[in-house]
Amino acid sequence: MLEIKNLSKKYAEQTIFKNLNLTIADGEVLTIVGPSGIGKTTFLRIVAGLLAADTGEMQLNGQDLDLSGERTGADVGVIFQDFNLFPQFTVKENITLAPIMVNKAAKNDANDLADQLIDQLGLADQSNQYPFQLSGGQKQRVAIARALAMKPGILAYDEPTSGLDEESTDRVIGVIQQLKSQGVTQLIVTHDLQFAQAIADKTFDFGTDVER
Numbered sequence: 001m002l003e004i005k006n007l008s009k010k011y012a013e014q015t016i017f018k019n020l021n022l023t024i025a026d027g028e029v030l031t032i033v034g035p036s037g038i039g040k041t042t043f044l045r046i047v048a049g050l051l052a053a054d055t056g057e058m059q060l061n062g063q064d065l066d067l068s069g070e071r072t073g074a075d076v077g078v079i080f081q082d083f084n085l086f087p088q089f090t091v092k093e094n095i096t097l098a099p100i101m102v103n104k105a106a107k108n109d110a111n112d113l114a115d116q117l118i119d120q121l122g123l124a125d126q127s128n129q130y131p132f133q134l135s136g137g138q139k140q141r142v143a144i145a146r147a148l149a150m151k152p153g154i155l156a157y158d159e160p161t162s163g164l165d166e167e168s169t170d171r172v173i174g175v176i177q178q179l180k181s182q183g184v185t186q187l188i189v190t191h192d193l194q195f196a197q198a199i200a201d202k203t204f205d206f207g208t209d210v211e212r
């Protein structure tokens with residue numbers, strides 16, 4: 001379970017949100033919606049540990065997570081809007097790199113897990129390809145596999161359908177639902193209300209549910 005309490009963030013004099021409280025249960029899919037410029041990405045970056053909050057606390061399964069913007073652990077797996085894949089590495093290498101380098105996983109174990117994730121996400125034919133050879137939907141599934149390889153407590157996506165056609169969007173919906181059935185907790189920032197409706201157990205609207 002992810003619990004966020006009294007979270008606040010300002011840029012100079014602009015309050016983006018204050019006293020934000022939010023709970024996501026295990027295996028739940030929470031969508032964060034709201035108009036452009038309202039603070040969704042700011043929130044995701046704080047949850048991901050990449051940006052400092054001004055106040056507040058966050059616990060994942062009872063453990064405090066650092067909100068100073070300098071978190072080191074991989075408790076929150078992030079799928080960035082532009083995927084941020086390593087261009088010089090193959091799909092499989094993109095997935096095994098962090099487990100080996102950061103988690104010090106044995107090479108064989110990291111390879112086995114990568115093969116399993118590659119299979120699960122329908123990327124078997126792309127395993128030895130490089131990011132430039134992939135479609136947007138395929139890159140996104142590599143980003144999801146790469147995040148899952150670190151065994152995070154929660155997956156957070158920034159605008160996962162942006163730039164995807166209808167078929168790829170349906171595929172993302174399928175992946176999110178499949179992960180949900182495996183008990184993966186997911187937080188999804190999106191401006192696409194139809195997509196949000198298709199996947200959400202719960203929706204948090206930054207346009208209406210946030211104090212400023």
Ligand SMILES: Nc1ncnc2c1ncn2[C@@H]1O[C@H](COP(=O)(O)OP(=O)(O)OP(=O)(O)O)[C@@H](O)[C@H]1O
Nearest residue numbers: 011012016034035036037038039040041042043191
């Ligand atoms: N580093 C920064 N310094 C100052 N202001 C910022 C900074 N980053 C974002 N902002 C401002 O904070 C507000 C929220 O931005 P944010 O990117 O979080 O919105 P968003 O809801 O994700 O928008 P979009 O859907 O367009 O991506 C905007 O007014 C933006 O201009």
